[in-house]
Amino acid sequence: MxxxxxxxxxxxxxxxxxxxxxxxxxxxxxxxxxxxxxxxxxxxxxxxxxxxxxxxxxxxxxxxxRGLPYGPHNANAKQIDVIGKQWYWEISDTTATVNQPIIFNVGSADVNHGLGIYDKDLRLLTQVQAMPDYTNKLAYTFKEAGEYKLMCMEYCGLVHHSMISTFTVNDEG
Ligand SMILES: [Cu+2]
Known part of the structure; x- marks a missing residue:
């Protein structure tokens, strides 16, 4: 049409x-x-x-x-390192606060993975590729408290399906 x-x-x-x-x-x-x-x-x-x-x-x-350099460069953001490995996520911190800007520094220790962040209904909120020898910065701010899931979005081998981690977002104060 x-x-x-x-x-x-x-x-x-x-x-x-x-x-x-x-x-x-x-x-x-x-x-x-x-x-x-x-x-x-x-x-x-x-x-x-x-x-x-x-x-x-x-x-x-x-x-x-005026916004140069483009991309996430919020000095107040919480920095969280996420490394994809066959077959799990290594996460420096699995908690955050509502409305707290976060920068996920995402990489991989072996093959390509894909980091997807899902809400409790498994709706995809944001995602970035996890690559070896390169750090992708993913800026995200959670608007609701609750449990979130980090899942691999790129087929990375036999146990790809079990690359699931939980991330907790707490209320302010
Ligand atoms: Cu995978």
Missing amino acids: IHENVLLLSLVLMAGVLFAFVYVFIHSTKLEQDYASIAKNSYSKRDKLFGFIIIAGVLIAIGTT
């Missing part, structure tokens, strides 16, 4: 471009004004447009690069 709508929209836009070309072609033979006045008028518009684009470009560049 969406493909048909996109196709229709594309055709309408293409028809618009075609009509613009045809219009310009038909009117190109008529010279209603002398060239010098048309050029003067157009160049003044062009100069204004260039000025606007330069100012907009600078503002957009400043606005979108």
Whole structure:
């Protein structure tokens, strides 16, 4: 259904471009004004447009690069190391507090694993790949107290299915 709508929209836009070309072609033979006045008028518009684009470009560049470096770099976050191993998770701390920002530093001691964090209904909340010789930083803040499950999301061998750990989130105070 969406493909048909996109196709229709594309055709309408293409028809618009075609009509613009045809219009310009038909009117190109008529010279209603002398060239010098048309050029003067157009160049003044062009100069204004260039000025606007330069100012907009600078503002957009400043606005979108203020958050650099991108990624989790919250100095107040709790750092938790999670290492995937065949076939269990080695977790430096399995507790956190509600609304406490956490950065999981995720790696692997052997093969690729996938760290998935699930709530009590086994809904996936967030996930990141666990790779050897590389630390992936996963930023997450739990909004509800309770028991969560850390499970492997990438088939990593015979006992992959038992890579399940429990993570506890406590109420504040
Ligand atoms: Cu696995």
